[in-house]
Amino acid sequence: MMRGWRAIALTAVLAALAGGAGTWISASWVLARREPPSLHDIVHHDLKLSPDQLARIEAVEARFAARRPALEADVRAANLELATAIEQSDGDSPQVQAAVDHFHVAMGALQKETITHVFEMRSVLTPEQAAIFDDRIVVALAPNEN
Structure with missing residues (x-):
């Protein structure tokens, strides 16, 4: 039974x-x-950046571009770990739950770093540019809500 x-x-x-x-x-x-428009498109096409702002934004983008592949690799590894745990388990085992937890941590880290990146870029903008940036980000994140 x-x-x-x-x-x-x-x-x-x-x-x-x-x-x-x-x-x-x-x-x-x-x-x-x-x-929806990418963050790059919003910053580089919707805002009129000064040369100084452009240089600062490019430095922010370069830092995130260097960090992002490792974060995405961890998400892929966690996904593979979950697939393996499911394959080797006969139910909702501790191994499956550990893999689910790893996946959530990896996705959370990527999302947190992305949001930090967004706010770091925003800090370079004038108040007028920041208002446009915020509006575009909100529409990109919740297109049907506005």
Whole structure:
């Protein structure tokens, strides 16, 4: 009888993961098709930067560009760790939960560094430019809310 519950639990976990993966893939496809303006486009095309501002922004972008690949690699590694834990588990095991936690930490680190990068760029702007920047960022993050 216990084996039957394990099979049901494993099926439920796999179904939830498959549903989540399908949702993520669909959302990624839809978002890629809509293509809100990138942060680079907002800063370099929507704002009239002075030469000094441009140099400072480029330094901020270079620092983030150097850090971002490691953060994204950790997200990919955590995703692989989760896939391996699911493959080797017969249910919602401690290994699966540890992999989920690692994935959340990796994604959180990437998001926090990205937000820090956004505010570092914003600190270079004049109040008028910052207002435009904020409006564009809000629309990019929540396009249907405005």
